Amino acid sequence: MSTDYQQARAALGHRLRELRLTCPDGRLTGQQLATRLGGTWTKSKVSKLENGKQTADAGDLRAWASATGQPEAYDGLLAQLRGFESHIRSWRRQLSSGHRPVQEAITAEHDQTRVLTIWESTLVPGMLQTADYARHVLTRHATLMQSPQDTEDAVRARIRRQEGLYEPGRRYRILMWEGAMRALVCPPTVLAAQLDRLAAVIGLDTLELGVVPFAASLKIYPGGGFWVYDERRVVVEDWHAELWLDDAASVALYLRTWNTLEASAVYGADAQNVIHGARQALT
Missing domain, CATH: 1.10.260.40 (lambda repressor-like DNA-binding domains)
Incomplete structure (x- = not known):
């Protein structure tokens, strides 16, 4: 703390x-x-x-x-x-009524955001998750946190947030570490469908999906995931809590971190190749 x-x-x-x-x-x-x-x-x-x-x-x-x-x-x-x-939101307090209220709170933040900048090193970002993948992730998190199991409500709330991908005027800048696409946090069949979903969304005009491959030369270590809402606020997730930071210096630091990580990323056909390699590894 x-x-x-x-x-x-x-x-x-x-x-x-x-x-x-x-x-x-x-x-x-x-x-x-x-x-x-x-x-x-x-x-x-x-x-x-x-x-x-x-x-x-x-x-x-x-x-x-x-x-x-x-x-x-x-x-x-x-x-x-x-x-x-507003700065430190412990999981114990946030999850006292289950995951759905947490999902709805973050949806409210998404609704007022035009440019969402995301880095994920361990999981496929919620904005791109399939329902089955989200179900496994949320269930395991609820078990760890010993919180109420309202998984289906939480999954629906998370998937509903993805409607923003199809709204003109929005922009999603998402970077992923290759390890996030290979982590077996769900059965292989579920992960295979999730990787197919990633390959399918590349090319959406609202989405810039970059992948940092294992083989890339890194300018900084991958670190944990974070989400920057416009240039207004950054949310950082840890095991005990989420940090909601809205001071200009913190927001600037995380944007600078994202830009440093992006220097090692690939996009388009090269990103498809990395996704395809992760998909092939499952079989």
């Missing part, structure tokens, strides 16, 4: 402590506040929130503001929470 995230959570905890100590009918102890809040609240939870050891959710903040007699403080608390959650 980043230092910036910890500092932001600690600042929110400090504000919560202020509200407890400035309660209009007199300062409350942690135990007294927990008693007022009732339910699953304990003195330990109050302490963890105030000391930045646990992240509150919107319901926690509303209850806290009300219990301390200062409901008008809720909007400010929520703004603090949204400020740092």
